[in-house]
Amino acid sequence: MAVKTMQLRNIIEAALLAAGRPLSIDELMALFSDAERPERARVREALDALQKEFSERGIGLKEVASGFRIQVKQELAPWIARLWEERPARYSRALLETLALIAYRQPITRGEIEDVRGVTVNPHIMRTLQERGWIRMLGHRDVPGHPEMFGTTREFLDYFSLQSLDELPTLAALKDIDSLNVELDFEDEGVPRPVVADDGGDSATAEALGADADDGILRAATDAHAPVSEPAPDPAER
Numbered sequence: 001m002a003v004k005t006m007q008l009r010n011i012i013e014a015a016l017l018a019a020g021r022p023l024s025i026d027e028l029m030a031l032f033s034d035a036e037r038p039e040r041a042r043v044r045e046a047l048d049a050l051q052k053e054f055s056e057r058g059i060g061l062k063e064v065a066s067g068f069r070i071q072v073k074q075e076l077a078p079w080i081a082r083l084w085e086e087r088p089a090r091y092s093r094a095l096l097e098t099l100a101l102i103a104y105r106q107p108i109t110r111g112e113i114e115d116v117r118g119v120t121v122n123p124h125i126m127r128t129l130q131e132r133g134w135i136r137m138l139g140h141r142d143v144p145g146h147p148e149m150f151g152t153t154r155e156f157l158d159y160f161s162l163q164s165l166d167e168l169p170t171l172a173a174l175k176d177i178d179s180l181n182v183e184l185d186f187e188d189e190g191v192p193r194p195v196v197a198d199d200g201g202d203s204a205t206a207e208a209l210g211a212d213a214d215d216g217i218l219r220a221a222t223d224a225h226a227p228v229s230e231p232a233p234d235p236a237e238r
Contacts, residue, residue, distance in 0.1 A: 001036055012046050059072055059073065064158045095129070106152060110148070135153060
């Protein structure tokens with residue numbers, strides 16, 4: 001027996017809230033038995049209806065690389081953040097610059113990152129990005145030494161509310177990066193936190209990738225032919 005439209009919408013909403021992660025349309029369809037399974041078009045219609053329904057509420061339905069998720073809207077973050085007493089740890093400028101270079105110029109090797117930044121990449125930065133699930137090793141460059149090449153992951157896209165790398169902000173969107181001063185957090189193991197992102201994605205990504213990052217580094221990240229001269233970095237950031 002086919003599931004009624006309102007029931008379908010309620011099941012999808014409940015599943016997205018319970019999952020705590022993005023769910024694809026295939027995963028949503030798998031919730032139903034063979035006899036009651038809705039067509040893909042009906043599931044998509046239910047998702048579109050939920051998205052419209054949430055437009056005037058504090059939560060929104062966002063499509064990211066792994067599927068769909070319900071998340072807190074960005075403009076409410078100052079209030080929602082007060083649910084946790086501890087201040088979120090800031091990512092270092094060096095880590096953000098490294099992540100930006102990988103995101104915009106992948107596949108890229110550590111040596112190529114060091115050529116742009118002008119300093120050695122701290123192994124802790126690469127390890128942190130890999131443990132976070134934001135980057136992975138894609139293979140080896142076919143040059144002497146066969147260095148590892150790195151690129152971003154689906155988890156990277158999900159975290160920054162992107163469906164694909166095509167949605168990364170342009171250099172023009174990053175030009176005022178120094179004024180953003182955004183704090184991002186490493187979530188404590190076992191402590192769930194609401195996903196907070198805006199409906200558009202571009203501004204949130206620009207903030208996330210660029211807080212405290214040097215404009216010259218970001219320019220090099222978005223232009224493979226741009227020569228970069230970086231100021232002497234703080235030793236603590238290496």
